[in-house]
Amino acid sequence: EVQLVESGGGLVQPGRSLRLSCEVSGFRFDDYAMHWVRQGPGKGLEWVSGISFNSSNTGYAGSVKGRFTISRDNVKNSLYLHMNTLKTEDTAFYYCAKDISGELEVPESWGQGTLVTVSS
Amino acid sequence: SSELTQDPAVSVALRQTVRITCQGDSLRIYFASWYQQKPGQAPVLVVYGKNNRPSGIPDRFSGSSSGNTASLTITGAQAEDEAEYYCNCRDTSGHHWVFGGGTKLTVL
DSSP: OOEEEEEOOEEEOTTOOEEEEEEEESSOGGGSOEEEEEEOTTOOEEEEEEEOTTSSOEEEOTTTTTTEEEEEETTTTEEEEEEOSOOGGGOEEEEEEEESSSSSOOEEEEOOOEEEEEOO | OOOOEEOSEEEEOTTOOEEEEEEOGGGGTSOOEEEEEOTTSOOEEEEBTTTBOOTTOOTTEEEEEETTEEEEEESSOOGGGOEEEEEEEEOTTSSOEEEOOOEEEEEO
8 A cells, every 4th residue: 555654844933944754655666756745724736846766857846946855765765855944835734745657747646744834 | 837727616416427627728738637635635636647547536537638628527426526626737848737726526
């Protein structure tokens, strides 16, 4: 069974940093691209970032480019999102999602999310 | 362009057919994916590509596309299909993904 478990969320002040993690199991992690998608309180889904199976290809939404960095450790079966210079508008549930393929195509299976609250 | 437009709300009578649409320039180039999200739960992929369903998704869900419009059709809607539905696609650059604003489906 595919499982994705996000962690690292919490309350953080504007301008500070946070690192989210996503531990996966139930599939061969190094065969698949991965995504981060967020959802603000009562709002719709927003794609944040994606990374290919071997980290050779990454992409970022314009709203986070230059502040967030996606990375993965294929030995630890883990995906990360390093978030710097956080803003109040970054407040959201952050989901990690497994792609259908090794390159960035379609987010398929999702975790349950971790809540990031940016507030002073 | 990086926008996908969905109707905010749609309703359907039980066991009837409903079509949820998504419009955007990038849909002329790329296929849409469709996600179902129920309150308090993570999204679930229901249709992707030309008309593909992940394992476990009932065959009453189907997808189609024409011009700048993608559609998700539920044939014989069930009470458990009441949810928010989001479309998703690459933008016209091909390097970013965008979601539609979501359509709240009510099954009457």
